[in-house]
Amino acid sequence: MSVEAAKRAAARAAVAAHFSPSYTYVGIGSGTTIIYVHDLPPHHTIHFVPTGYQSRQVILKAGLTPTLFDHLPDAVVLDVAFDGADEVDEELNCIKGGGACLFQEKLVAERARRFVCVADYRKSQPRLLTSWPTIPIEVAPIAVSPVLRSLKALGSPDPIVRPGALDKSGPLKTDQDFFIIDAPFPTLLTTKDVSAGAKGDGSDGKWEVQALSRAIKAITGVLEVGLFAGSDGDEIAAKGGKAGGQKPVAVYFGMEDGSVVKRTQGGDEKLA
Ligand SMILES: O=C(CO)[C@H](O)[C@H](O)COP(=O)(O)O
Numbered sequence: 541m542s543v544e545a546a547k548r549a550a551a552r553a554a555v556a557a558h559f560s561p562s563y564t565y566v567g568i569g570s571g572t573t574i575i576y577v578h579d580l581p582p583h584h585t586i587h588f589v590p591t592g593y594q595s596r597q598v599i600l601k602a603g604l605t606p607t608l609f610d611h612l613p614d615a616v617v618l619d620v621a622f623d624g625a626d627e628v629d630e631e632l633n634c635i636k637g638g639g640a641c642l643f644q645e646k647l648v649a650e651r652a653r654r655f656v657c658v659a660d661y662r663k664s665q666p667r668l669l670t671s672w673p674t675i676p677i678e679v680a681p682i683a684v685s686p687v688l689r690s691l692k693a694l695g696s697p698d699p700i701v702r703p704g705a706l707d708k709s710g711p712l713k714t715d716q717d718f719f720i721i722d723a724p725f726p727t728l729l730t731t732k733d734v735s736a737g738a739k740g741d742g743s744d745g746k747w748e749v750q751a752l753s754r755a756i757k758a759i760t761g762v763l764e765v766g767l768f769a770g771s772d773g774d775e776i777a778a779k780g781g782k783a784g785g786q787k788p789v790a791v792y793f794g795m796e797d798g799s800v801v802k803r804t805q806g807g808d809e810k811l812a
Pocket residue numbers: 569570571572573574623624625626635636637638639640641642645
């Protein structure tokens with residue numbers, strides 16, 4: 541099965557399980573997989589909340605109505621948010637930002653009752669930074685040099701500012717007019733690794749996902765980190781919260797053999 545067919549199969553399974561025509565607000569992320577999420581059952585009054593320029597164009601092209609994040613009334617919680625990912629580990633931590641939209645993607649994911657990811661088989665790995673090489677980090681242009689130095693001090697061997705499409709036009713600019721730094725690190729540890737005795741605090745060069753995310757976020761000049769980790773919407777709801785999770789409640793992987801694998805905290809399940 542082609543990668544595109546795998547993406548479509550993942551999106552169909554995610555929509556079948558997590559979309560309802562009765563919803564009012566639905567987040568729609570960025571990337572090439574999310575395009576297939578627009579194949580929705582009939583619905584009438586849903587506001588689709590984009591995660592940036594590309595996402596807004598995709599919503600418009602599908603004939604749907606975009607509602608910008610900063611137009612949402614304060615009390616609104618999105619019923620669900622769908623998005624892609626660059627890599628997902630076995631604990632459902634994600635790397636995002638391959639398309640440079642990580643800041644608004646995190647805003648939208650955290651505003652949703654449930655965040656659901658769609659991806660093809662290449663994105664599924666036991667640990668982050670196994671196949672995807674770097675962590676995307678959105679940075680204020682004025683702060684690029686000190687942020688690069690701080691990332692090296694945290695153990696990133698060779699962080700680079702992501703170039704734009706043309707050499708002569710300088711670095712790529714995000715929807716916020718910021719830059720993206722792509723920072724490689726050694727493969728990240730899971731909480732299971734830490735429970736099994738690994739330190740995960742970077743002192744031996746190895747970081748656990750959330751510990752590294754916090755350390756990068758604490759650097760002055762960093763707007764957001766492309767690591768989506770911590771609690772998911774269901775864990776937050778169990779504690780009485782309405783939204784706030786960065787981690788997906790489920791990830792749907794379209795597989796090479798045509799099947800779809802659904803990953804949740806309970807493990808992986810092969811769907812038909
Ligand atoms: O995080 C993202 C953009 O910033 C995308 O969701 C991620 O890059 C996945 O994209 P694709 O579906 O094209 O593989």
